[in-house]
Amino acid sequence: MIKILKNLSVYKWIILAVIGLVFIQSMSDLFLPTLMADIIDKGVVRGDTSYIWKIGGFMLLVSALGACASIIASYYSSKAAMGMGRDLRLKVFNHVEKFSLQEFDEVGTASLITRTTNDITQVQQVVIMMLRMVISAPIMLIGGVIMAVSMDAKLSLVIVVTMPFLIGSILLILYKGVPLFQTVQKRLDRLNLVLRENLTGIRVIRAFNRETQEKERLKKANKELTDISIKVNKIMAFMMPVMMLVMNLTVVGIIWFGGVRIDNGGMQIGDLMAFIQYVMQIMFALVMASMMFVMVPRAAVSATRINEVLDMKPSFLDEGTEKADRVHGTLEFEHVTFSYPGAEEPALSDISFSASPGEITAIIGGTGSGKTTLVNLIPRFYDISSGTIRVNGVDIRKSSQDEVRSKIGFVPQKASLFTGTISENIRFGKQTATQDEVEHAARIAQAEDFISSMKGGYEAEIDQGGSNLSGGQKQRLSIARALIRKPDIYIFDDSFSALDYKTDANLRAALKDETKNSTVLLVAQRVSTVVDADRIIVLDEGHIVGMGTHQELLSTNDIYREIALSQLTEEEIA
Numbered sequence: 001m002i003k004i005l006k007n008l009s010v011y012k013w014i015i016l017a018v019i020g021l022v023f024i025q026s027m028s029d030l031f032l033p034t035l036m037a038d039i040i041d042k043g044v045v046r047g048d049t050s051y052i053w054k055i056g057g058f059m060l061l062v063s064a065l066g067a068c069a070s071i072i073a074s075y076y077s078s079k080a081a082m083g084m085g086r087d088l089r090l091k092v093f094n095h096v097e098k099f100s101l102q103e104f105d106e107v108g109t110a111s112l113i114t115r116t117t118n119d120i121t122q123v124q125q126v127v128i129m130m131l132r133m134v135i136s137a138p139i140m141l142i143g144g145v146i147m148a149v150s151m152d153a154k155l156s157l158v159i160v161v162t163m164p165f166l167i168g169s170i171l172l173i174l175y176k177g178v179p180l181f182q183t184v185q186k187r188l189d190r191l192n193l194v195l196r197e198n199l200t201g202i203r204v205i206r207a208f209n210r211e212t213q214e215k216e217r218l219k220k221a222n223k224e225l226t227d228i229s230i231k232v233n234k235i236m237a238f239m240m241p242v243m244m245l246v247m248n249l250t251v252v253g254i255i256w257f258g259g260v261r262i263d264n265g266g267m268q269i270g271d272l273m274a275f276i277q278y279v280m281q282i283m284f285a286l287v288m289a290s291m292m293f294v295m296v297p298r299a300a301v302s303a304t305r306i307n308e309v310l311d312m313k314p315s316f317l318d319e320g321t322e323k324a325d326r327v328h329g330t331l332e333f334e335h336v337t338f339s340y341p342g343a344e345e346p347a348l349s350d351i352s353f354s355a356s357p358g359e360i361t362a363i364i365g366g367t368g369s370g371k372t373t374l375v376n377l378i379p380r381f382y383d384i385s386s387g388t389i390r391v392n393g394v395d396i397r398k399s400s401q402d403e404v405r406s407k408i409g410f411v412p413q414k415a416s417l418f419t420g421t422i423s424e425n426i427r428f429g430k431q432t433a434t435q436d437e438v439e440h441a442a443r444i445a446q447a448e449d450f451i452s453s454m455k456g457g458y459e460a461e462i463d464q465g466g467s468n469l470s471g472g473q474k475q476r477l478s479i480a481r482a483l484i485r486k487p488d489i490y491i492f493d494d495s496f497s498a499l500d501y502k503t504d505a506n507l508r509a510a511l512k513d514e515t516k517n518s519t520v521l522l523v524a525q526r527v528s529t530v531v532d533a534d535r536i537i538v539l540d541e542g543h544i545v546g547m548g549t550h551q552e553l554l555s556t557n558d559i560y561r562e563i564a565l566s567q568l569t570e571e572e573i574a
Ligand SMILES: Nc1ncnc2c1ncn2[C@@H]1O[C@H](COP(=O)(O)OP(=O)(O)OP(=O)(O)O)[C@@H](O)[C@H]1O
Pocket: 105, 340, 341, 343, 347, 365, 366, 367, 368, 369, 370, 371, 372, 373, 374
């Protein structure tokens, strides 16, 4: 929590102002009962109206000052807390941006979202409370005790008796409630996860008629969160009644014993009324403090969750400085082995090959053979366990990730687009691209026809996740986005599978010219897509089990022949 609060340091002047204002407000609150005692004892009892007017006016002034200080303090404390929330969200987001996919897998996207939103809001709320109460509660407590004792030390014994009850019951409630806060946040994570899966997977859920089961799943996660929240609130709900009970009993005790003291002539009526107010202030200070004790542990849980993300070191550092431009358009894998964290077997073992400019290297293999894993290693989404990968003749660990990625045009297996226009989505690959470049990329990616048939053409809006486009259209835009960069290395991860055979063939033909000075890595399921490749790598369970041209592999590689025969006729193969 303290670590998170350090983020407030940029607002130190605002905080100092809040502290000053809260101090003024607390002092005026402490001063008022004494003035009231004065009015009663010297004005009301003696019938001195001018004294009542004089002190009454002064009381109004003091309260006005206190009220102004309180309003301005509220404004500035909210400003500091909200500012801190904004900064933290940005900080977490920027930090997460540096993560490799390994860290994403570890924390989970749903949890990252909860941590950046709900957890930060929890901390934000507690900061507002803290700024207001951290100063005023001790002042009111200590000031109240001093004033009460100075008014009547004997009567103060009543507080000494009741206070331990109050503090004891608050501690007991906290002891029961606080451990549950962690569970509340975890269950919120879970609810977010189920919600996210449901909303993003709505088509599949409907197609498989899984609505009922999914509703049940959501109901369960929702109920679990509700149950634990109710449990926590039930415990916390005891707090107020217990405190009010003790407070009211204390007041009854004071009136009782105070009445006796007034009867004996040891105390004046105005003093008793002021005394009651001071005791109320002491009790309220304790109530405020206990509210802090409820909110701080909850926010501390959130702070820990935020810190977990902030403290998470990317599994590899981005320390390389070399320029990746020794031999343009080349890609080399040298004895590369890679295992996912926690996996028993490596996903890729001893992968070696090299590709030169103008060449197409295709990767083919069964599902789960490691094709996507292999291409994900090139932009350094994951770091390899051993071996070397060279892009443009430079070891990717010796260059910065930005440098390596700037040389790559990556088309992922699942086309993901962003809200915005078609041309904005294509320009995602190169911000500075001209309209001609955008159109050229779209033409090569065989996207021109469908773009021009859309209302607004290149300025047509794309819905969230590209939901108003077909799978093949999304795929073509995602290809255009990579082409526009004119990179040294093109990576197509099974990017042609959503295209019909004709478009697939046209696209590959158009690409040939475009990629003369680059190297192309092409993951494919269809043999027809890879027949013209200069080199086909056959992957099986993470191993290269064959490498060569279509014809070479047909005669030498059983696995490749099997794949080819399952898809093409004997004539097509020949
Ligand atoms: N993020 C991950 N964490 C752990 N294991 C993973 C992860 N991604 C993939 N794997 C495992 O690595 C292996 C290779 O997966 P990969 O996605 O590379 O296969 P693929 O050949 O691309 O398959 P497909 O053709 O179905 O896309 C699989 O056994 C898979 O279970």
